[in-house]
Amino acid sequence: MTTADNSKVEIRSLADCTFNQAVELWNLGFSGYYSDMSTTLEKFIPRLGQESIRPGLSVAAFVDGEPAGFVLIALKRVGGIDLAWNGGTGVSPKHRGKGLAKRLMKEAATIMRDSGAAKGLLEVVQHNAGAIAAYESAGFQIRDGLIGAKRTGPFPEDILEASHVKSYPIGNVKPHQIAKLPFFREETAWSSAWFNHPEADGVLVFDQNGDVGAYAIAKRRYGEDGKLLSITLLQCAADPAHPERKQLLHAALTAVFSPFEEDCMRMTDNTSTSDPALTEWLEAARFETVYTQYLMIAELK
Structure with a gap:
């Protein structure tokens, strides 16, 4: 898959990435965010278990072989139904504004649906219009304020x-x-x-x-x-x-x-x-x- 500038985009499972690549994806994706979201390997690994993140369901994007973006996906069975959660979406500053977030979110929504989840949930900063648009393009709708x-x-x-x-x-x-x-x-x-x-x-x-x-x-x-x-x-x-x-x-x-x-x-x-x-x-x-x-x-x- 290529972009308008002929960059090669590869979407892969986070399970196929190394731990260090996953941490790099996270830190790049949240670079310049509203609050400091940077993490370390020691913090990132426990987070996956604590929040029910499934590396096999989560997706990562690489552009010309470089880490460019990700979506973490959690899955949990509650009251007899499966619920999926977007535990974090991020795109490297170098690749923002090129439609990568929308591409990742559509892939994530498909994975959530294929996993058997009845609903997908996420939280987003209210003034992050770009992220909201990406989520809406994947079928998510605003349901409440937090x-x-x-x-x-x-x-x-x-x-x-x-x-x-x-x-x-x-x-x-x-x-x-x-x-x-x-x-x-x-x-x-x-x-x-x-x-x-x-x-x-x-x-x-x-x-x-x-x-x-x-x-x-x-x-x-x-x-x-x-x-x-x-x-x-x-x-x-x-x-x-x-x-x-x-x-x-x-x-x-x-x-x-x-x-x-x-x-x-x-x-x-x-x-x-x-x-x-x-x-x-x-x-x-x-x-x-x-x-x-x-x-x-x-x-x-």
């Missing part, structure tokens, strides 16, 4: 007062139990999906009738001395049909990030912004937005 936000230290008194919500009973469960709720949001970012965090904390908020009205999934990290270092919110949603939806959701957020007097890092990880009540609470609690992304999904079957 936010990464953070704040450090204990909550000041004025935030504590503003965060007081109606008292609701709180229950603690595991993420897989939350996934069975009738209003559970199935479409979530891969990094915040319940099946990738089976040991995370699940929170249920009950209304006056004893019915579940909201839920949240979060992770807590502790130091060797037992001190709470961070709380990361992965998911939070309320029953959209419930008349007290907003209050229930705020109660879930309050439960997740409590106790407020703890001096630790609090953050969100690709958390859905589909409910304005969530971003409203984060703003009131003076969280700083670190990034915003889109969740994009391709229906493969």
